[in-house]
Amino acid sequence: MQDERGLIEEAHSLGGDYFLLKIAAPRIAATAKPGNFVMVRVSPSRDPLLRRPLGLLESRPPYIWLYYQVLGHGTKLLSGLRPGDGLDILGPLGNTFPELPGKRVLLVAGGRGIVPLFHYARAYGEHRPLLLLYGGRRRADLPLLERIKTLCLQGLFIFSEDGSLGQMGLLTDGLEKIVREERVDATMSCGPEAMLARVALLLKSRGLENRASLEALMGCGFGACHSCVVLAADGSYRKVCDEGPVFPLEEIQWRT
Amino acid sequence: MADLTVDLGFRTLKNPVITASGTFGYGEEFLPFFDLDILGAIIMKGIFREPRPGNPPPRLVETPAGVLNSIGLAGPGSEKLQEIIRRLHTRTNTPIIVNVCGEDDREFAEVAAVFSAMDEVAMLELNISCPNIKKGGACPAQDADHTARLVRQVKKVVGKPLIVKLSPNTADIVEVAQAAQDAGADALSLVNTFLGLAVDLEKRKPVFANVYAGLSGPAVKPLALRLVREVCRRSYVPVIGMGGISSGRDVLDYILVGAAAVQIGTVNFYEPGAAVRIIGEIETEMDKLQIKNLSEIRGKLQT
Numbered sequence: 368m369q370d371e372r373g374l375i376e377e378a379h380s381l382g383g384d385y386f387l388l389k390i391a392a393p394r395i396a397a398t399a400k401p402g403n404f405v406m407v408r409v410s411p412s413r414d415p416l417l418r419r420p421l422g423l424l425e426s427r428p429p430y431i432w433l434y435y436q437v438l439g440h441g442t443k444l445l446s447g448l449r450p451g452d453g454l455d456i457l458g459p460l461g462n463t464f465p466e467l468p469g470k471r472v473l474l475v476a477g478g479r480g481i482v483p484l485f486h487y488a489r490a491y492g493e494h495r496p497l498l499l500l501y502g503g504r505r506r507a508d509l510p511l512l513e514r515i516k517t518l519c520l521q522g523l524f525i526f527s528e529d530g531s532l533g534q535m536g537l538l539t540d541g542l543e544k545i546v547r548e549e550r551v552d553a554t555m556s557c558g559p560e561a562m563l564a565r566v567a568l569l570l571k572s573r574g575l576e577n578r579a580s581l582e583a584l585m586g587c588g589f590g591a592c593h594s595c596v597v598l599a600a601d602g603s604y605r606k607v608c609d610e611g612p613v614f615p616l617e618e619i620q621w622r623t
Numbered sequence: 624m625a626d627l628t629v630d631l632g633f634r635t636l637k638n639p640v641i642t643a644s645g646t647f648g649y650g651e652e653f654l655p656f657f658d659l660d661i662l663g664a665i666i667m668k669g670i671f672r673e674p675r676p677g678n679p680p681p682r683l684v685e686t687p688a689g690v691l692n693s694i695g696l697a698g699p700g701s702e703k704l705q706e707i708i709r710r711l712h713t714r715t716n717t718p719i720i721v722n723v724c725g726e727d728d729r730e731f732a733e734v735a736a737v738f739s740a741m742d743e744v745a746m747l748e749l750n751i752s753c754p755n756i757k758k759g760g761a762c763p764a765q766d767a768d769h770t771a772r773l774v775r776q777v778k779k780v781v782g783k784p785l786i787v788k789l790s791p792n793t794a795d796i797v798e799v800a801q802a803a804q805d806a807g808a809d810a811l812s813l814v815n816t817f818l819g820l821a822v823d824l825e826k827r828k829p830v831f832a833n834v835y836a837g838l839s840g841p842a843v844k845p846l847a848l849r850l851v852r853e854v855c856r857r858s859y860v861p862v863i864g865m866g867g868i869s870s871g872r873d874v875l876d877y878i879l880v881g882a883a884a885v886q887i888g889t890v891n892f893y894e895p896g897a898a899v900r901i902i903g904e905i906e907t908e909m910d911k912l913q914i915k916n917l918s919e920i921r922g923k924l925q926t
């Protein structure tokens with residue numbers, strides 16, 4: 368875990384609210400694994416005060432790649448950064464997705480939830496059969512498709528709610544069929560809470576090994592503030608930043 | 624070179640920078656960032672007798688230059704904390720201070736006694752000022768009589784120096800401060816967080832389940848600095864000031880109004896190495912201002 372001054376190499380607008388940053392951050396890149404995230408200080412001023420959590424799309428020393436959607440003030444400021452600008456980045460943080468050698472793994476990515484799963488596919492795709500189920504509201508919410516085609520995947524299933532790309536509907540509409548027909552052993556999901564809750568429901572008691580990466584409002588990102596909790600199935604709280612962000616799907620109490 | 628040492632009367636600290644309770648975890652979380660030996664002292668996150676789950680999320684939201692928190696003193700209970708302290712003590716020689724909490728006066732005394740008995744613990748800080756336990760933010764530090772009673776009861780069962788942490792959410796903090804020192808507090812610390820409110824306009828609901836939450840961070844510094852000055856003018860025990868400190872100059876401001884030492888809180892969240900930077904800045908500022916020793920400026924505000 369490092370608080371490293373990264374240097375922005377490339378900053379791309381991918382259309383709509385989506386942006387991609389390539390950053391030289393050799394110390395973080397050296398140890399980051401799929402599932403890890405970072406906390407970025409979007410402004411050196413006190414506005415906003417807190418850092419923002421972002422996943423790692425890829426990490427290949429000395430670079431890391433961030434892919435983000437502009438939601439509010441912090442991500443808006445981030446989108447103003449240009450090559451040559453510095454950025455304080457804390458990481459790598461949190462736990463990782465298990466490697467599961469030899470298993471047939473289905474990655475389930477909703478919208479910006481693609482981030483840690485892209486990292487997973489980039490890091491492990493060549494060593495095991497991987498499938499990706501990727502969905503968003505419309506074509507514009509799936510701007511990474513061209514890059515995804517460079518990943519080593521045995522199957523790619525695309526859904527959009529308005530049918531502008533791939534099949535029309537929610538990605539969860541296609542989940543059961545894929546799991547059955549593709550003889551999936553394990554799933555790794557990341558996306559909006561409602562999507563993850565639906566995935567959990569659909570995969571219940573199928574005997575698969577299921578993991579999900581969660582989001583939460585974070586004060587620090589390294590376990591000190593106890594702000595980032597989610598309710599576990601056993602009624603206790605888990606800190607997303609250091610007990611997660613990756614949890615067994617069954618361990619979380621999903622609100623449906 | 625500037626001399627940063629601080630004499631609290633009952634203990635000397637190598638510098639005035641103490642990490643504030645609830646903002647420095649249990650110390651261990653910061654081991655990856657710097658050597659904890661550089662700190663004046665470390666205060667543990669608040670502790671009750673039994674483990675507590677804390678409040679439901681959201682627990683922390685940003686405000687302009689600040690944060691509102693309603694963590695609700697989530698924690699592992701006093702037995703587990705003893706283990707954590709023993710472990711931390713093997714990693715650092717910096718004095719460890721336990722932030723003692725209680726649902727009622729008896730629990731405060733019980734928890735204080737447990738940690739007072741530990742060799743690894745240097746002092747206790749009595750957290751009679753947390754706004755996130757009861758709905759509405761009520762706490763013992765809002766009432767001078769209650770504060771006096773509680774401090775007297777705790778003093779009877781502890782052998783370690785007792786710091787009493789005061790709340791800004793009271794009509795007359797100076798009266799409560801007097802009550803605490805008269806009842807035997809060895810030092811006072813202030814302030815805990817300011818009661819605040821955030822609402823969700825769309826849902827027509829408060830953001831936090833507990834309705835009110837505690838405000839901290841740079842935004843509160845002028846408010847806190849005034850209260851520290853007021854208390855320092857009337858206190859005969861050392862006062863530890865805090866609220867919104869994020870630089871070496873902020874620290875010197877608190878010393879100037881009379882604080883013996885300071886605590887740094889929220890800044891640890893967004894800059895985990897802040898303590899190192901701040902201690903460095905105190906030295907540079909002192910050299911620049913030709914201050915050799917902190918006592919040269921302590922309480923020397925000219926009005």
Ligand SMILES: Cc1cc2nc3c(=O)[nH]c(=O)nc-3n(C[C@H](O)[C@H](O)[C@H](O)COP(=O)(O)OP(=O)(O)OC[C@H]3O[C@@H](n4cnc5c(N)ncnc54)[C@H](O)[C@@H]3O)c2cc1C
Pocket residue numbers: 404415419420421422423434435436437438439440441442443479482581582583584585612
């Ligand atoms: C571990 C982790 C990894 C993440 N990875 C990515 C990523 O790779 N790419 C990406 O685009 N985003 C990611 N996010 C989400 C990202 O952190 C938030 O979108 C960002 O913090 C919003 O900041 P802002 O200042 O733009 O918005 P704000 O002004 O802070 O908030 C705008 C709105 O978004 C809501 N919001 C803010 N933060 C979150 C959050 N964490 N979860 C849900 N709602 C939130 C707020 O309540 C508010 O309604 C991740 C979050 C976590 C916890």
Ligand SMILES: Cc1cc2nc3c(=O)[nH]c(=O)nc-3n(C[C@H](O)[C@H](O)[C@H](O)COP(=O)(O)O)c2cc1C
Pocket residue numbers: 592643644645646668669670683690692694696722750753788814815816838839840841843865866867868886887888889890
């Ligand atoms: C998330 C959070 C948790 C806190 N927990 C405690 C606590 O357990 N005990 C306590 O006495 N004060 C607690 N505080 C208050 C701080 O110790 C400090 O009094 C306050 O934050 C003001 O300092 P600052 O502006 O530098 O943060 C907490 C503050 C925050 C932000």
Ligand code: FES
Pocket residue numbers: 584585586587588589590591592593594595606607608609
């Ligand atoms: S974000 Fe601070 S403990 Fe998780």
